[in-house]
Every structure is written in C-alpha cells, then in structure tokens.
Amino acid sequence: MNAKELHDDAIVIDGLVIAKWDRELFEDMRKGGLTAANCTVSVWEGFQNTVNNIVEMNNLIEANNDIVTKVKTTSDIRRAKQEGKTGIMMGFQNAHAFEDQLGYVQVFKDLGVGVVQMCYNTQNLVGTGCYERDGGLSGFGHEIVAEMNRVGIMCDLSHVGEKTSREVIEASKKPVCYSHCLPSGLKDHPRNKSDEELKFIADHGGFVGVTMFAPFLKNGINSTIEDYVEAIDYIFNLVGEDQIGIGTDFTQGHGQPFFEWLTHDKGYARRLTNFGKIINPEGIRTLGEFPNLTDALLRHGFSETQVRKIMGENWLRVLGDVWGE
Numbered sequence: 064m065n066a067k068e069l070h071d072d073a074i075v076i077d078g079l080v081i082a083k084w085d086r087e088l089f090e091d092m093r094k095g096g097l098t099a100a101n102c103t104v105s106v107w108e109g110f111q112n113t114v115n116n117i118v119e120m121n122n123l124i125e126a127n128n129d130i131v132t133k134v135k136t137t138s139d140i141r142r143a144k145q146e147g148k149t150g151i152m153m154g155f156q157n158a159h160a161f162e163d164q165l166g167y168v169q170v171f172k173d174l175g176v177g178v179v180q181m182c183y184n185t186q187n188l189v190g191t192g193c194y195e196r197d198g199g200l201s202g203f204g205h206e207i208v209a210e211m212n213r214v215g216i217m218c219d220l221s222h223v224g225e226k227t228s229r230e231v232i233e234a235s236k237k238p239v240c241y242s243h244c245l246p247s248g249l250k251d252h253p254r255n256k257s258d259e260e261l262k263f264i265a266d267h268g269g270f271v272g273v274t275m276f277a278p279f280l281k282n283g284i285n286s287t288i289e290d291y292v293e294a295i296d297y298i299f300n301l302v303g304e305d306q307i308g309i310g311t312d313f314t315q316g317h318g319q320p321f322f323e324w325l326t327h328d329k330g331y332a333r334r335l336t337n338f339g340k341i342i343n344p345e346g347i348r349t350l351g352e353f354p355n356l357t358d359a360l361l362r363h364g365f366s367e368t369q370v371r372k373i374m375g376e377n378w379l380r381v382l383g384d385v386w387g388e
Contacts, residue, residue, distance in 0.1 A: 066358035069367060074098045074144055075353060076375035077309055078272035079243040083316030084123055089131045092149040095353030098375060099140045099150035101178050101242060105160045107330035110167060113160035117153060117174050124151055135175050137383040157183035158207060165210055172214040177386060178242060180219035181231055184335050185328045190227030193253050194335045197224030200231055208234045217385040225260060232267045237385045243274035243310030246297050249281045258301055265302035270381045272310025273298055275347060278338045288346030288359045304369050308378045313350055
C-alpha cells in the first residue's frame with residue numbers, strides 16, 4: 064500500500080487544532096483527510112463565553128454538515144470516516160470555564176466537550192500552568208479530576224506545570240494526555256516536556272500527542288516536516304508505539320491579535336511569552352497537507368502498522384478508554 068492509499072484508508076486524528084473556524088478551514092481538513100480533530104472552544108473564557116463559543120461552533124457544524132459532523136464518541140469518529148466527513152470534537156485549553164462549579168463538568172460533557180486541559184500557562188483554581196512557579200494540583204483540582212473521570216472527559220496536560228501534571232497523572236483513574244507537546248531533549252523550552260515527564264505519563268497509561276508548533280521545534284521557523292518526524296521519532300523511542308499520536312496545534316487563519324490574546328495572562332494581563340513569527344514546518348504548512356505526514360513517516364522507516372497507530376488509531380483507543388464508548 065503506498066502512502067496515499069494508506070492515508071486515505073487510515074483513521075487520521077489531530078489531537079489539537081486551534082484554528083479560525085470557518086468553511087474554508089473545514090474544506091482544508093477534508094483535503095487533508097482528517098477523520099477527526101480536537102477543536103479548541105475555550106482558552107481564557109469563563110462559563111458564559113465558552114457556552115457562546117459552543118453555540119457558534121454548533122451553528123457552524125450544522126451549516127457545513129456536508130463535510131463535518133459533531134463527534135462525542137469513538138463510534139461517532141468511525142461513522143465520520145465512513146461518511147467521508149471530518150468529526151469535530153470540542154475541547155478546552157483551560158479549566159477556567161468550569162469556574163468554581165463542579166457541576167459544570169457534567170454540563171460541558173453533555174454539550175459535547177471531550178478533552179479539557181487543566182491549566183493554560185498560568186495558575187487557575189485547579190493547578191498551575193507551565194509559565195509559573197508550580198504549586199501542584201489544588202484540593203478543588205482533585206475534585207475536578209475525579210469528576211472528569213466520572214463523566215468521561217480527558218485530562219490534558221500540555222500547557223500544565225510539571226508538578227501539577229505529575230499530580231494529575233497520579234490522581235486520574237483514566238488515561239490522561241499531553242495532547243500537543245514536544246521534547247525538551249531536542250529544544251529546551253518551558254512548553255516542552257523532559258524525557259522523565261514523557262516516560263512518567265506513558266508509564267501511567269497516558270498518551271502523548273506531538274505538536275509541530277515551530278517555536279518549540281529544534282529549528283524554529285526554519286523547521287521542515289523532517290524536523291517534525293524527528294520529534295515524533297524521539298518521543299516514539301521513549302513512550303513506545305501505542306501511546307503516541309499527532310496534535311498539531313494548527314493556528315490556521317488567525318492573525319496577530321489572536322496571538323496577543325493567547326500570550327497574555329487571562330487574554331489581557333501580563334505578557335507570558337512572545338512567539339515571534341509563526342510559520343508551520345515546510346511540507347505541512349496547512350491541514351490540507353496532512354497526507355505528506357503519512358508519506359514522511361513511511362520514508363523515515365515506520366511500518367504501516369506503526370503509521371496507522373501514530374496517525375490516529377492510538378488516539379481512537381485512548382479516547383474510548385476515557386469516554387467509555
């Protein structure tokens with residue numbers, strides 16, 4: 064089976080996309096052969112504005128239901144594949160939308176939210192992000208983790224501090240993930256994860272989605288798809304072939320004001336980081352170029368079975384473990 068045939072046949076899941084949601088983007092997802100993607104609908108927003116974002120996303124999915132479909136279960140993802148559509152999973156990059164209400168976890172699960180990152184770069188009521196002194200998982204955070212386990216929402220630790228991450232991994236009764244991260248072994252950066260952190264999550268049944276966000280890659284904005292495959296290979300050798308997948312962190316369609324909002328605490332307060340120029344690796348600059356990744360993985364020497372796992376089967380399995388269906 065050649066790369067194109069394999070890509071067309073495989074389940075392809077992107078564990079994190081935070082792009083500008085519109086018809087053009089959904090068409091590019093179809094061009095790239097995406098079976099499903101975890102689409103961010105909350106970062107700094109509280110409860111009400113997150114609900115508003117979900118309403119907007121629901122309307123957008125409905126208006127484009129010839130090419131996309133909302134997915135809440137792994138059987139929904141398989142159905143999307145059969146129908147030739149891209150499944151839209153909704154996810155948060157911050158637990159801020161839960162505010163101080165445990166009951167909101169169930170509410171958002173019922174609205175279709177399947178993955179929630181515990182913190183986004185800074186402190187919240189649950190724990191600490193990766194840009195602050197890490198106080199660990201709070202008492203309320205322990206309750207949130209238990210409730211997310213109960214209702215079936217996956218805990219994501221991508222932007223979370225090391226201590227908080229470790230305590231979530233230990234507290235969770237279901238697999239947790241770094242939906243989009245890179246190894247600090249290839250580039251030292253507060254957002255990248257050490258070999259120890261990567262092994263720790265894998266040893267506890269967790270999952271690692273590998274991102275291609277250029278500022279965190281070894282060669283920055285000069286990175287190519289080969290640099291991205293190198294990072295996948297690096298993590299693969301630490302966690303094994305069953306606990307790794309893709310989480311691109313595509314920001315397609317967004318301009319500078321969006322990145323200003325992302326990189327300030329709460330969207331407006333102190334500056335946390337400055338990404339500089341953002342350009343995705345040559346060879347996979349857009350979601351439509353996703354087939355190039357299957358080709359690059361095969362050329363790198365991964366087997367067909369391993370490529371299928373990395374491109375989506377591992378995500379499908381672990382989401383089923385958390386969602387229960």
